[in-house]
Amino acid sequence: MLATDDHFRLVEKAVLGDSCKSSQWRVASWARCLHDYKLDPSRAELVDLTSRELRTEAEAFDADITLATSELEATLMMIEGGGYSAHIANRNGVIIAERKSKDSAFYCSTDRIGAVWSEEVGGTNGIGTALKNLTPTSVYLSDHFYADLTSQACASAPFFGPHGDVLGVVNLSTYNPGVPQLAHRVIFGVAQITADRLESIYFRNTFRKEYMLTVNVEQRSPAIFAIDPDFRIVGATRNARSLFGIDEPAMGVRSLWAVFEKIRGNPTLDYLCDSLRELRPLGSGNVVEVSLRRPISVLTSMPPSLSAATSNNPVKSARPKFGKKVTTLAECAGDDPQMGQNIEVLQKVFGSGLHVLLLGETGVGKDTLTRALHYESERAAGPFVAFNCSAIPETLIDSELFGYSGGAFTGASKEGNAGRIVEADKGTLFLDEIGDMPLQLQTRLLRFLETQEVTPLGSGKVRTVDVQVVAATHQDLHARVAAGTFRQDLFYRLAGAVVTLSSLRERQDLSTIIANLMTQIDDGDKVTFSERAMKALLSHSWPGNIRELRNVLTRAVKLADNGVIEPKDLMLTPVRMPPLVLPPQPPLQAQSAPASGPAPAPERPVPAPARAGTGMRKSATNQAEKEAFLAALEASGGDIAACIKMLGISRATFYRKLKQHGLTSASR
Template sequence: MEPYRDIIELGLFELSALINPSGYEVSFCTKAGVTILNLPASGAGGVPSLECPGSLWTEETEGTNGVGTSLWEARPVSLYKSDHFLSRYTDNCCAAAPVFASSGDILGVLNITTSSESVSRELHQMAYNILIKMAEKVERRLFRHYHRDHCLVEMRVSPGQMALVAAREEGSLIAADRHAMNFLRATGYGIDGKSLWNYFDRDNSFFTPGSSKSVALVHKIDGVRIPSKIHFPIRSPLSSGRPDHVARAPVTGSRSLLETVGSDPKMIRNAGLLQRVRGSTLPVLLLGETGTGKDVLARAIHADGPRSHKPFVALNCAAMPETLIDSELFGYSSGAFTGARKEGQTGRIMQAEGGTLFLDEIGDMPVALQTRLLRFLENAEVTPIGGGAVRRVDVRVIAATNVSVAQAAREGRFRADLYYRLAGVVVNLPTLRERTDFPEVVAKILADYPAGAGMSVSSAAMALLQSYEWPGNLRELRNVLQRAACVADDGMIQEDHLFFDIEINAGVTSTAIAPPAAISLPPSPQRGDERAMLMAALRDHNDDAAETAKALQMSRATFYRRLKEFGIRPRGTRRIQMSPTN
């Protein structure tokens, strides 16, 4: 379950954005019927005490209910009030749909529940239909993720139904989702080894390498043409077939959303979601640790959308004094307060008319001001401080925070209703230590820094970079690489050019510790013994630094620091070249 958690959570947030205004809460339960993820309803109609994580929903324990019945019958089910078996649930409306893994087994169940009296049977049926579509969307994402290294063939087998198969590049099949299995009239999931051309007329140009292409497959039995699209595996621009080399990202001006996020699967999924909603006015909430690139992504969202020709206005809610945020955001009229400009001031919201308003560090906004912001989000109207004409403003709001909004809401530091207004689309940014495209990130940072143009990174330096925890994420990596590019004298960044930021103690700003790169301490007898031990261990492992560190039971970061301290450079150190991408 854990590898798919991000995909499940994305589906929950999308589903919640669609039906939450009607008073539904959404949850995901395992195939054992245990709730593990839950988004409560925004209004009083939710029943969070029932759907909290850890609650068990099987037919054996709770009678006829959405989750338990859906698991038992392996199909979507909808229950309206008295359809429930137990009387304590007859005020509730619920629906559930199983989510199938690529193997064909049930992974879990998407569930929606409300006790709102205003939900009619017709409205519940509409929510049920949305739920089914979302469960199928999650299945497709799971299938694509599991087979991301294979060719994926997407077939429109009926006007409202897509089917997916995974294939090797010569056409032999690996797997098919349940809709494809039904369409191909295949039994079980033993499709591996059969060919796509057992079912369709051969198209020799179909698997010509490329990015993606649209074709019409002709079914062998009835000759029906099936509109299809093939997606080839996403290849990182760094994939050169040589593990010792890293391709340099090209130096460009503004980047598209996909170029900004790199090739990390989580970030690609984030970009895919943002691209699908780029034409809407849904607010976007970016969540992630400090330094994960929330501001950069916000600008890319703006630049990649229909508002790109309009203003992008940013306000850092943490950097602005509490007494000034109100006037900065909403503006003020002439003579509103002592020291105010005679002509008044236009607020950031009105400055962003037609474009994007980016509220960074929204989790640090004072609670009193959150109420005014919520009012604006509800009616799109701004009234300057001190009075004046009410003005309607057309802006798209992007907010970002490194604060746990759920915890802040529980502690009374953040309004829950404001969170639901901002959470039209929620994007969780992975930390740098979680990203799988680290070498590409390094290449992009150096490409964007004048002193880093044409710079290369040795394999030992790259290993040291990847072994570090990066508490400051991309911001800290940028600082380290820019310092290294300034001190590297031969176009090659070596491990002794890397000076990391270290925290002196909790609550104190990190400080760079940068000893002179070319100076090593004279060895004392004890230090000389340690130096000899390190050199002997390296010889025993053919100058393989990673293997030597493992044998000495040291982390690679500690080992490389020891080597730098003693002025030792393994003879087997290889260079990681950064060459322009074709």
């Protein structure tokens, strides 16, 4: 750090005398600090907001703070080991979110949540000067106006909202007077990349119900148009506005064909999604590469949850201005060591070309974890597409997943359907309840996983797709392989990384999970638990896991008198659950060996199997499944909805299994 007097003379000489051209931005900032703001470089008078003031500033952030903090975590992974921490400041220069470096020795204590870094207060600094000039700014050591800050280096980049106005600033800072200037330049580039990604994420989230036209230009910031079904431009990123001369009044009025040469034949947008590869801007002799995507309204449609990761953030109660909260990986891990290890493994393999298989009981959060992986990976700018293999009738799974051409079958749309796999191109495809996928479609899925190629029904056109596949199930796939209802080669293809998620009763952080969920559910009403109610929550077995816990807490908040939840409000009645786990099977590689010991006796005589070992195992598996259904029907008193909930399966699968086992809803 420069001596105070030396730094004062440096500032004075630069402002009053001649300065080199490369540092004009710094001299201009120093001049504002001296003349306009009347600041003294030898005496830093920094400001921290109160909790109430900070809450107001957080609410003024016209976007989802959680999306921004998720991006900060991804950024820290890019610069791990550099000693830099990452922050989000709002348009007023107030830090509203942060992710600290693992190396606390280099943490800037002045860069904390609630600190005000507008240039009028903090002098020349990354956040404030970036906001003043609306341009990325690197402030390296003695570039700071205040002498007390010349041991710090910060790299900041403003990011802009979907309508072109500044939202805030990404800031990466370190308290390290020995940081090499070249290394800091690299960090400066990372800050700009993070800001660009945030712009893209917020834009796609805001216009997720519109068609997205991305123009591939050789610039860092994306050029994206949001198009309505009538080809009107309803949104454009800042770079798209600049490149093609579009201003805010043109939104919702100007046609796409007022910017690009119109395609002959008046094709529909749905048709162009599959065929459009390039366009020619009006008045230009060159074509540009483009891609067009269908509306995706699932960007942030996950159940909300709140995290221990933001427990030290006094603005965690601020509500997003649009969309729903995206749970972070830190929130998924909580304080449970096993979940922490699981997520560490998944982060290393996600996006590496390996497919992922998530196992675990119903309600443990497989969908939530997959979304968090997507939004904290390099695929975050691409789509997240979820497909439940048990929620779609068997006759429609093929067309919904792999797509179809116009008129491919009776009742098919004239425009056809790209299918969920193609919709997930450059993003993530989540295949939930993969264990319920019909056997004949498993062959098509296996071929896609091997070739990354899709051929829609009724079309000979092959399309190559780049997707990260994550499959999930609560079923015992080893048993299903042994029973012949799930392909063994498909299992191994999906099992690039296999992770079993802990059930709620196995986790070591149940009290933390309860507290975090309550922060979200009670909506600031400060509902508390009696000692007996908390004891009941901690001792319950939670067969429905986090999904069940959320429902219980939500109901209890509504029923509680005087703001105190009692055991009666929880309504935790013991439920006799049917056996959902099938009998343990030998390892897959040993399946060819005959089963040791006699198989359980079936209720009715069954035909002798061709191969005794395999047939006996299949008979035992089917019998166990049938008994599970009978037990569920008995426990629910014939209530179909309750029975389906107990079994943890979809309604379509429930009726298919009833028919398979020769049962009716009255069987009990």
